Amino acid sequence: MPHKIADDFPVLNQTVNGNRLVYLDSGATSMRPVAVLQAIDDFYKKEGANPHRGLYDLAQRSTEAYDGSRAVVAKFIGADYEETIFTRNASESLNMIAYCYAPLVLTKGSNIVIPISEHHSNLVPWQVLCKSHGAELRYLYVDKSTGAIPDSEIAAKIDKNTKIVAFAHVSNVLGVMFPLEKLVAAAKAVGAITVADVAQSVPHMKLDLHALDVDFAAFSGHKMYGPMGIGVLYGKRKLLEEMPPFLYGGDMIEDVREQETDFLPPPSKFEAGTQNGGGAVGIAAAVNYIESIGWDAIEKHEKALMTRLIAGLNALPNVTVIGNNDPDARRYGVAAFNIDGVHPHDAATILNDYGIAIRAGKHCAHPLLSYLDVEFKACCRASLGIYNTEEDIEKLLATIPEVRRRMNFVD
Ligand SMILES: Cc1ncc(COP(=O)(O)O)c(C=O)c1O
Numbered sequence: 001m002p003h004k005i006a007d008d009f010p011v012l013n014q015t016v017n018g019n020r021l022v023y024l025d026s027g028a029t030s031m032r033p034v035a036v037l038q039a040i041d042d043f044y045k046k047e048g049a050n051p052h053r054g055l056y057d058l059a060q061r062s063t064e065a066y067d068g069s070r071a072v073v074a075k076f077i078g079a080d081y082e083e084t085i086f087t088r089n090a091s092e093s094l095n096m097i098a099y100c101y102a103p104l105v106l107t108k109g110s111n112i113v114i115p116i117s118e119h120h121s122n123l124v125p126w127q128v129l130c131k132s133h134g135a136e137l138r139y140l141y142v143d144k145s146t147g148a149i150p151d152s153e154i155a156a157k158i159d160k161n162t163k164i165v166a167f168a169h170v171s172n173v174l175g176v177m178f179p180l181e182k183l184v185a186a187a188k189a190v191g192a193i194t195v196a197d198v199a200q201s202v203p204h205m206k207l208d209l210h211a212l213d214v215d216f217a218a219f220s221g222h223k224m225y226g227p228m229g230i231g232v233l234y235g236k237r238k239l240l241e242e243m244p245p246f247l248y249g250g251d252m253i254e255d256v257r258e259q260e261t262d263f264l265p266p267p268s269k270f271e272a273g274t275q276n277g278g279g280a281v282g283i284a285a286a287v288n289y290i291e292s293i294g295w296d297a298i299e300k301h302e303k304a305l306m307t308r309l310i311a312g313l314n315a316l317p318n319v320t321v322i323g324n325n326d327p328d329a330r331r332y333g334v335a336a337f338n339i340d341g342v343h344p345h346d347a348a349t350i351l352n353d354y355g356i357a358i359r360a361g362k363h364c365a366h367p368l369l370s371y372l373d374v375e376f377k378a379c380c381r382a383s384l385g386i387y388n389t390e391e392d393i394e395k396l397l398a399t400i401p402e403v404r405r406r407m408n409f410v411d
Helices: 034-047 058-074 090-104 124-133 153-157 180-189 237-242 275-291 295-315 344-353 368-371 390-406
Strands: 084-087 111-115 136-140 162-170 193-197 216-220 231-235 253-256 259-265 319-321 332-341 359-361 378-385
Touching: 034 058, 034 275, 058 275, 084 090, 090 124, 090 162, 090 193, 090 216, 090 231, 090 237, 111 124, 124 136, 136 153, 153 180, 162 180, 180 193, 231 237, 231 259, 253 319, 275 295, 295 319, 295 332, 295 390, 332 344, 332 390, 344 359, 344 378
Parallel strands: 111 136, 111 162, 162 193, 193 216
Antiparallel strands: 084 231, 216 231, 253 259, 319 332, 332 378, 359 378
């Protein structure tokens, strides 16, 4: 890494319960560097007017900041400006597809296919939609020991009645990357559209959505070093043109007559009302920050940390890595594990006593945890960001044995 990245993140410079904070929950939300905080502060201190509304200087500069932020984000994900819609978060983006596009293609007897490992945000909207349309929600069952989706599942589940194939690019529990190209090819072969939930991949790898050829994609700013409250919906231009608006209101209107309304084309068509200007500026600053470090450095650093983490977890007695436990298998950002006989909530609470922040529970993926049939139907998850260091990983590995000791196991 070019410099000690953690120094760019003021929140990391604190002690928790008398210990240096070791933040290992970036899969839930990543922290924000000074550059992002500064950009948001500047927007409200120096511009702060409502974008797209006024003709005075401040309003023009707000408009430039907002539209300019979209251009930065669009370039970052390999999309066109018109295809990049600001939302509140990945959940809202996925719901927008389910509410607005899916009803155009879903009929009684058709089906939607998703992996069993999906985050609820990419599962519940489809479940509700299938129920209301008399459609079937079909699951691709992952291999329990590798987390991978077998080709046979793709071949068996995607058929001529499939209208939508929705999947995480990277699973928020298993950490594996799903075979996006295969899923896109299988969906295309039957005329289904694809929805990629890239919430857990966008902070860890360079994405080119045009090259990946997905129809829709969704992610959140707060998992990629940006602020909370801003997310992105990507859609191919033709699909966004066909899709009706989600919300109606100001700033998405071409003309309104007493009984009719003409909408602006995308992206404005999907951004009714005053938007999150500070959030847009913040997510663009996060993109610039990531690019200033560079993908090669980020990937190399995170891969080294993850390899050490998985190898270290494997070496600990009474610890089981969930999904693929091969240290060399590429995992992106997240390592899920369990400590024998210890409920993950107890594990996380005890680790917090040592200043270590991990997530524990079902990770908004209840069907996956039931399917994996792990103890307590829950697990611990340590997730990485660019600011984590070898020291953080060693601290976690050295503290995990304390958890069983504190729970009165005699090992
Ligand atoms: C894979 C995945 N998809 C979607 C989401 C939902 O993100 P948000 O809560 O920002 O809408 C998450 C959040 O953890 C996630 O991990």
